[in-house]
Amino acid sequence: MPDTLVLDVAGLEVGNDADRPFTLGPLDLALAAREIVGVVGDSGAGxxxxxxxxTQTLRPSATVVSGEVRFEDADLLTLDHRRQQRIRGARIGFIGSNPHGLLHPMLPVGRQVANVLRAHEAVSKTEARARVLDMFSAVGIPDPARRLDAYPHELSGGMAQRVVIAVGLICDPDLIVADEPTAGLDVTIQAQVLELIEALVRSRENRALLLATRDLGIVARFCDRVVVLDDGQVAEQGPVRDLFRTPEAAISRELLTAARGF
Ligand SMILES: Nc1ncnc2c1ncn2[C@@H]1O[C@H](COP(=O)(O)OP(=O)(O)OP(=O)(O)O)[C@@H](O)[C@H]1O
Structure with missing residues (x-):
């Protein structure tokens, strides 16, 4: 794979039989450094x-049927457990939604971020605290030194989401995977959080972002390319401007109509 590719997914098919038979793919997708690629689709699209x-967090009901997910010099799907652990949360950072669900309610937020760092890097407690402090500043948490010792319930939704971003970025990952990272936030806070994530992606040479969302408005504003999923199948994919100018799939037109609010 060329040096500039951060992730290269080829022929990926994943089945899931928990609630209903569902197949994702086959899916091909490459992410270059500094690129932001959206994965969009209705609820349940995959x-x-x-x-x-x-992120290697499939539940046991799901099975990878075929394909490759090349990241760094390896296929993520065939890595042994130790290398998976090393990559997950460190080389690939995850930003989810619902920060109050993702964060442990009984631990100060600074410690939670530090624990992620110390799980992957041999740093002292003092050094970890300093790194987390820097990261809290980078993600725009005001008065970061005081916030290190706050509990999640003491933070607003937007502030807690910034802590989730700090968790995703503390190990300086090359790939960031974000799943509805602003769901549940006020519209103005949503824009601030997404602008922050965008800046953190573009500011680093070898970093790329995969952004899963139902909202084509977000895709239009932040993504370079997009994959449209419809019931697990790739309905279309390409540059975002092409999707907006000449949407090919019926589902793309539906999502566009929803995004334009009519
Ligand atoms: N981590 C997982 N492990 C196993 N199965 C999963 C996992 N995540 C989702 N699924 C299953 O994949 C299928 C597609 O749903 P999925 O949650 O991926 O859709 P979605 O596009 O993310 O929808 P939404 O926008 O509502 O979150 C469902 O059967 C779901 O239960």
Whole structure:
């Protein structure tokens, strides 16, 4: 794979039989450095299933049927457990929605971010605290030194979401995978959070972002390319401007209509 590719997914098919028979793919998708690629589709289209394949958090009901997910010099799907652990949360950072669900309610937020860092890097507690402090500043948490010791319930939704972003970025990942990272936030806070994630992606040479969302408005504003999923199948994919100018699939037109609010 060329140096500039951060992720290269080829012929990926994932089945899931828990609630209903469902197949994602076959899906081909390459992400270059500094690129932001959207994965869009209605509820149940398979966005989270795809994200979970990349973050290696598939539940036992799901099976990878075929394909490759090349990241760094390896196929994520065939890595041994130790290398999976090393990559997950460190080389591939995850940003989910619902921060109050993702964060542990009984631990100060600074410690939670530090724990992620210390799980992957041999740093002292003091050094970890300093790194987390820097990261809290980078993600725009005001008065970061004081916020290190706050509990999640003491933070607003937007502030807690910034902590989730800090968790995703603390190990300086090359790939960031975000699944509805602004769901449940006020519209103005949504824009701030997405602008922040965008800046953190574009500011680093080898970093790319995969952004799963139902909202084509978000795709229009932040993504370079997009994959439209419809019931697990790729309905179309390509540059975002092409999708907006000449949507080919019926589902793309439906999502566009929804995004334009009429
Ligand atoms: N981590 C996972 N492990 C196993 N199966 C999963 C996982 N995530 C989602 N699924 C399953 O994949 C199928 C497609 O749903 P999925 O949640 O991926 O859709 P989605 O596009 O993310 O929808 P929404 O926008 O509502 O989150 C469902 O059967 C779901 O239960």
């Amino acid at each position: 966005k989270s299933l795809f994200v979970s394949t990349l």
